Amino acid sequence: MSDKQGSGKPVSRRHFMGTAAAAALAATAAPRAFGQAASPNERIGAGFIGCGGRSGAHMQAVNWLKDHGVNVEMVAACDVYRPRLNKAVEKYKMPKAYMDHRELLADPNVDVVFIATPDHHHAYAAIDAVQAGKDVYCEKPVTHWRQFELTKRLAQEVTKSGRVFQLGTQGMSDGAYHQMRKLVKDGLIGQPIHAECGYFRVGDWGERGMPIDDPNAVPGPDLNWEAFLGDSPKRPFDISRFFRWRMYEDYAGGPSTDLFPHSLTPVMSILGVKWPSSAVATGGKFRSEEREIPDTFNMLMDFPEKITVAVLGTQGNDYQGAGGGRGAPGRVPIVRGWDGSLTIQDKEVVFIPADGSDKKPQRFPIEQNEDFTEYVRNFLNCCREKNTATQSPVDLAYYTQTALIMGMLALREGKTAKFDLQTETIVI
Ligand SMILES: NC(=O)c1ccc[n+]([C@@H]2O[C@H](COP(=O)([O-])OP(=O)(O)OC[C@H]3O[C@@H](n4cnc5c(N)ncnc54)[C@H](O)[C@@H]3O)[C@@H](O)[C@H]2O)c1
Structure with a gap:
């Protein structure tokens, strides 16, 4: 943090x-x-x-x-x-x-x-x-x-x-992605066709590692359990659910909704896409058993613009892939177009021409790293x-969350989730 x-x-x-x-x-x-x-x-x-x-x-x-x-x-x-x-x-x-x-x-x-x-x-x-x-x-x-x-x-x-x-x-909050968005909009990679991103880290410290401030806490004037439950299924008070809510599917989604917003939001912004037309997903509890939500989640989406996006994630290994090393756990994205690809290598946004393109390789210093303040x-x-x-x-939050929800539903149902543009609904 x-x-x-x-x-x-x-x-x-x-x-x-x-x-x-x-x-x-x-x-x-x-x-x-x-x-x-x-x-x-x-x-x-x-x-x-x-x-x-x-x-x-x-x-x-x-x-x-x-x-x-x-x-x-x-x-x-x-x-x-x-x-x-x-x-x-x-x-x-x-x-x-x-x-x-x-x-x-x-x-x-x-x-x-x-x-x-x-x-x-x-x-x-x-x-x-x-x-x-x-x-x-x-x-x-x-x-x-x-x-x-x-x-x-x-x-x-x-x-x-x-x-x-x-x-x-x-x-x-990372300037690199805003630079990439402008480069794509300006046509550097040509028609975008494919992108990959994800989020890798080790351990479930974000879930099971959440602190239980007081093991003797009970509902009453100082703890409103009903207000915590909100629209989730009604249940008797449970200290773990209250303090470690990220472990439970009633309140959380695992890597998909907890971690992928960090990496997929910029990629969808770079591509300038809205809702995916279809999504499939794989994953599950491959490492951690003491939680309801998956620790491994991978999804593939197609967009109406004929762009595929792959989002990958495990909580069993934090290697970010070649070109990483900026210290962030989000996988370094690659955005591919007809004319070439954009990715990040250390402190630069890098353009790699596609085979047959007459464009030259280019490097752009990152103007501002991630900065929350x-x-x-x-x-x-x-x-x-x-x-x-x-x-x-x-609107970007809506598009990205729709994609992630489609992925969650696809994994849970073992089906392809589709998006109906006419009615703006998810069909599965
Ligand atoms: N952007 C990031 O990098 C980042 C990092 C961590 C968490 N988050 C997000 O922040 C949110 C909070 O995560 P957290 O780690 O702080 O969890 P947390 O459990 O530490 O804090 C949540 C707080 O909300 C309180 N709460 C529960 N229901 C409430 C209600 N109805 N009204 C008011 N307060 C209520 C809880 O008592 C608790 O103190 C999550 O959605 C998480 O995804 C984002």
Whole structure:
């Protein structure tokens, strides 16, 4: 997760290369560049929904930006487990603590919300937020894998509201992918035909390794089990489900929805595609038995533009493939077109001409590595400017999550999942 630079700035797995390079990214990404100052006049009140592990990174980044000239204030937090809520508001001296996100949304001092609850709550909180007139930073995956209709509704509600929305995917905070998107759009690889990406890591520390804060915790005024369950199947309280929810299919999806949003979102953005026409998947519990969700997941998708995308992942080995080495666990993508391929080698985006092409090999220095704090700054700038063209907008989240849900359903049913463009529905 994030760690610290010498300046105390929270950084992601990859090192931030500098503001000059960040400014250059403006040409390839959303209208507002990373690192570029917005009008300091408007104070933004930030609220945080979910106060667990990921929210810690959100709060740390917002706090750092506040201490470094961004006019943002941490005004409220919400969690269904009071000890975590209290810890967060005490640490950052936030004036308000809520155990119901609707109460936080009714707080007039909250302008934007950062959502970091378990997956199945993201879209409900986000829809409530935009309807309450708040801008939204929402963690990936944008929804749970059984919530396709909700994903669609979220995209509609956000668009209708005109509010700003940015999905929390590490990949979209990486300048390399925005450069690749521009190169593909400019025609360097010709007609895109094929891409591969994925996510490899060792162990299920993201699932079984989740901390159980208090083994004696029980539902009551300080732990709202019903609110945790939300729209998932009703069950009696279970300490493991509450704290280690990523192990269970009611609340999580494994590598597909937990890890692939980081690598597939940028690839779909680079290709400029929407919904796949079909998807198949393989995988299962190949290494870890003490969990419901798969640890191995591989999917193949075709898009109507006659593009195939392969997404691969295991939690048994973290080798990223040739050209990796940037320190990130996301597999380095390869995007192939009629004229050549684009990939990343260390600190460069690399173009390799296809056999028979008269184009020359090219290398492009990566202008900015993955940087979560700058990604949050970009979001806040967009909120201040009412600019909905964030680095990872809601329509991209909808397309990517549809693809991942199709993969999940294909694996579970052992069938090919198809997408009906006329009705915008998944057919399996
Ligand atoms: N972008 C990334 O790199 C990254 C990294 C880690 C996690 N995440 C995402 O962040 C989300 C949270 O993951 P985490 O590791 O922080 O989990 P976590 O369990 O540590 O934190 C989730 C918190 O939400 C609270 N919660 C549960 N239901 C709630 C509700 N209805 N309202 C308010 N709070 C509620 C829980 O009590 C818990 O404190 C997940 O969706 C995960 O996929 C993203």
